[in-house]
Amino acid sequence: MSDPVDERNLAYAKDLHTYFASIMVDGHADRVRDAWDWDTSSPQAYADSVADNREEWRRLINPPTFQALGPARDVATEVPNGTWLEIDVHEHLKADGILVVPEGATKLVVFQHGLGSTPERVFGMGKPGAYHAVGQRLVDAGYAVLAPRNLYLVEPRNDAESMAQMVGTTVVGVELARVRVLLDEIAKRHPQLDPDNIAMTGLSWGGLATQYWTPLEPRFAVAATIGFYNDRLLKMAADATDPKFGSFLKRAEHHAYYWNQLGIFGDTELASLVCPRPFLVQHGQRDPIGWAPAIAEEFERSRRFWDELGVGDRAEIHIFDGGHEVDTEQLVRWLGRHFPADTQGR
Known part of the structure; x- marks a missing residue:
């Protein structure tokens, strides 16, 4: 009873x-x-019209300001021709990740791994599947690749997010600040890489990083979010039993909920802060993170900003026959159109 x-x-x-x-x-x-009051009469008018909203987003995730506290350290990694780059940013914290710079590379791609994964997995090491060695494929295509490390276990991330909220920041904001220090170091040691023209992409929680960081980081010239973009309202409002949207409540992923995020920021509104930069959404038909028809509808709401600015060819959605994974070859082709490698001497 x-x-x-x-x-x-x-x-x-x-x-x-x-x-x-x-x-x-x-x-x-x-x-x-x-x-919001989007003005698409010109690129400058558009940038001015979303400036306050961009600042509101910055306040919401509130990334701290870090700088290198000493020289960067290069640690051995099993990734071919790679180095584990490590920089102290606080007495209790460092920025780190795997960097591979092939000969002749002039463009850098940041590929952020998701939860349950590691920087090594981006390059095809460890558990197969999902990433399909996308990092190595990008290196083979002539790009330098940075795969930063994030906090990839759910329970520790829940705990860290609770602590971050208590001091007025977010873990995703801290991780953006860490990546910025890595980018500063890469610009110093590899001047042949264009420091102001970087591609940002990632799978799953790396897709979140792409959507959340690109509005605040002008060095990111193109953005590709994989296995994350969604109808955020339906996704976050769904209960744990809804099979269409893979609710974060089902796995008690409390770290996914930010104070007042859905006050004015759905995925369409965040995409408008990426615009007019090239923007790609990848989603596998069998990916349980979201329902493909709703994701396609959300993207059409996003696409209008590029269309109204006359650069509609820069916004693309790719819904493919797959699951929670990268369509590596489509990503490489898309980057080739919007962010060509421009290798030297190759």
Whole structure:
């Protein structure tokens, strides 16, 4: 026999979920209309019209400002021709990741791995699948590749996010600040790599990094988000039993929820802060992170900013026959069009 007190409490929990979800979803259009005023009459007018919203996003994830506290260290890695680059940014924290710079490379691609993965896996080391050695494929195509390390286990990330919120920042903001220090070091040691023209991409939580960092980092000239872009309202409002949207609640991924994120920032609004830079969304038909038809509809809402600025060819969605993985060859082709390697002496 069920306990009526427990039933009463569970009913209250369901009521709370429905209450918050209704605010999140039902009021979003009005909040966006009040907060945004996109002006697509010219690129400069557009940049000016979203400047306040960009600053609001910066305040929301609130990346700290780090700088190198000493010389960078190169640590051996099993990745061919790679180095594990490590830089102290605080007495208790460092920035690190794997860097491969092939001969003749002039362009850098940042590929951020997702949760449950590592920088080595980006280059085909360790557990196969999902990444399909995309880092090595990019190196073979003539790009330098940086694969930063992030905090990839769910429970430690939950804990770290709780601590970050208590001091007014976010883990994704801290990880952006760490990557910025790595980019500064790479610019110093590899001047042949264009320091102001970098590609940002990543799978899963690396797709999140792409969507969340690119609006705030002008050095990212193109962005490709893989296995993350979504109808964020439906994704975050879904309960743990919804099979279409792979709710973060199902795995108790509390780190995925940011204070007031869906006040005015769905994936379309964040994409508008990437515009007019080239932007690619990859999503596998069998990827459980989201429902492909809803993702396609969300992207059409995003695409209009590029279309209205007359650069619609820069925005692309690629829904492919696959799961939670990279379509490596399509990514390389897309980069070849919008971010050619321009190798020297090859």
